[in-house]
Amino acid sequence: MGTYNFSAGPGVLPNEVITKIKNDLAAEENSNYSILEISHRSPRFENIIKHAEAQLRDLMAIPDDYAVLFIQGGGSLQFEMLPLNFANQTGQVAVLDSGNFANKAAKAANAVGKKGVIVASSREEKYRYLPELPHDFQSSDYDYLHITTNNTIEGSTYHQSNLPKTNGHLVADMSSNILAEPYDVTKFSAIFAGAQKNLGPAGVTVAIVKKDWLAEQKIENVGPMMRYQTYVDKDSMYNTPPVFSIYALGLVLDWVKDQGGVDQMYVNNQKKAAKLYDYLDQSDFYQVPVQGTDRSITNVVFTTGDADLDKKISQDADVAGLHHLAGHRSVGGFRASLYNAQPMAAVDTLIDFLKKAAKEN
Numbered sequence: 161m162g163t164y165n166f167s168a169g170p171g172v173l174p175n176e177v178i179t180k181i182k183n184d185l186a187a188e189e190n191s192n193y194s195i196l197e198i199s200h201r202s203p204r205f206e207n208i209i210k211h212a213e214a215q216l217r218d219l220m221a222i223p224d225d226y227a228v229l230f231i232q233g234g235g236s237l238q239f240e241m242l243p244l245n246f247a248n249q250t251g252q253v254a255v256l257d258s259g260n261f262a263n264k265a266a267k268a269a270n271a272v273g274k275k276g277v278i279v280a281s282s283r284e285e286k287y288r289y290l291p292e293l294p295h296d297f298q299s300s301d302y303d304y305l306h307i308t309t310n311n312t313i314e315g316s317t318y319h320q321s322n323l324p325k326t327n328g329h330l331v332a333d334m335s336s337n338i339l340a341e342p343y344d345v346t347k348f349s350a351i352f353a354g355a356q357k358n359l360g361p362a363g364v365t366v367a368i369v370k371k372d373w374l375a376e377q378k379i380e381n382v383g384p385m386m387r388y389q390t391y392v393d394k395d396s397m398y399n400t401p402p403v404f405s406i407y408a409l410g411l412v413l414d415w416v417k418d419q420g421g422v423d424q425m426y427v428n429n430q431k432k433a434a435k436l437y438d439y440l441d442q443s444d445f446y447q448v449p450v451q452g453t454d455r456s457i458t459n460v461v462f463t464t465g466d467a468d469l470d471k472k473i474s475q476d477a478d479v480a481g482l483h484h485l486a487g488h489r490s491v492g493g494f495r496a497s498l499y500n501a502q503p504m505a506a507v508d509t510l511i512d513f514l515k516k517a518a519k520e521n
């Protein structure tokens with residue numbers, strides 16, 4: 161039986177990518193120097209970063225009027241950079257509070273001196289469903305609407321088909337489902353994703369920003385590291401970028417393309433998730449709190465309804481080689497992350513294990 165990593169992040173990477181990294185490092189051992197030591201100004205790295213951008217543009221069909229930027233600081237820094245750069249007219253950011261990360265984004269806007277306004281929330285119902293925009297929502301009252309396409313902790317997703325409809329600017333945190341399912345980039349004014357869920361190792365965050373929108377902004381008292389324009393002007397190399405993370409990200413993008421691109425990832429991910437949800441739904445031992453089309457295909461959240469039993473079963477799972485199945489510490493239960501690199505065999509092994517656990521407990 162294999163060993164599988166169901167961690168929500170840093171998450172599983174394709175075996176082919178790990179092998180390629182090992183081989184690259186081994187090949188460089190006796191030559192000049194390795195990727196871990198090269199200058200970010202070297203031609204080798206320039207090719208790497210240009211290639212990563214080109215691959216991402218191709219995979220997501222990102223038009224030329226959007227900038228593709230590589231930034232450090234994770235999704236959490238984006239929660240602060242976005243309001244600093246874009247909440248300049250009304251000073252208000254509308255947030256659909258669909259989960260813990262959305263909630264953090266609203267608080268981060270306040271922390272940088274703007275106003276994060278929760279316009280709808282399912283927090284009181286433990287985020288079991290996706291909140292919808294209120295009928296009287298006025299996009300002109302806000303500089304933009306912030307959504308989390310995939311709620312990593314709660315296991316719910318605004319898919320392309322159920323994105324909230326706003327006449328204003330839409331900004332999406334795609335940290336945990338970028339490239340897992342297709343989105344129409346032109347529906348968004350900005351998109352960001354920390355790499356460590358579905359794009360590569362930790363250390364780099366991708367930001368996709370509409371250039372016109374950025375050009376309109378009059379920003380005061382914001383330092384260069386916190387301005388998107390700096391990253392645009394300096395090709396994401398105003399300061400030293402995370403060289404290794406960008407190299408590994410590029411390898412993951414190559415892998416996604418080799419597998420058939422985002423559409424094929426979506427087909428595979430739907431199959432994996434459907435198999436697991438089908439098992440959980442017919443079982444009278446496990447329950448899935450999120451229903452219907454709101455369900456995530458990258459983070460499958462479930463529980464037995466008994467916190468102690470959930471804990472015991474995830475510990476047993478760990479012993480059986482099924483790692484990091486415990487839900488986020490804030491919610492408990494189970495969470496099986498089925499990112500692009502997760503093979504179907506992981507789902508099959510997990511279902512066998514869950515069947516056994518249901519019998520034994």
Ligand SMILES: *Cc1c(COP(=O)(O)O)cnc(C)c1O
Binds near residue numbers: 235336
């Ligand atoms: C993990 C995650 C974040 C936070 O990312 P960091 O890189 O740890 O700052 C933000 N949003 C979502 C949806 C996430 O899954």
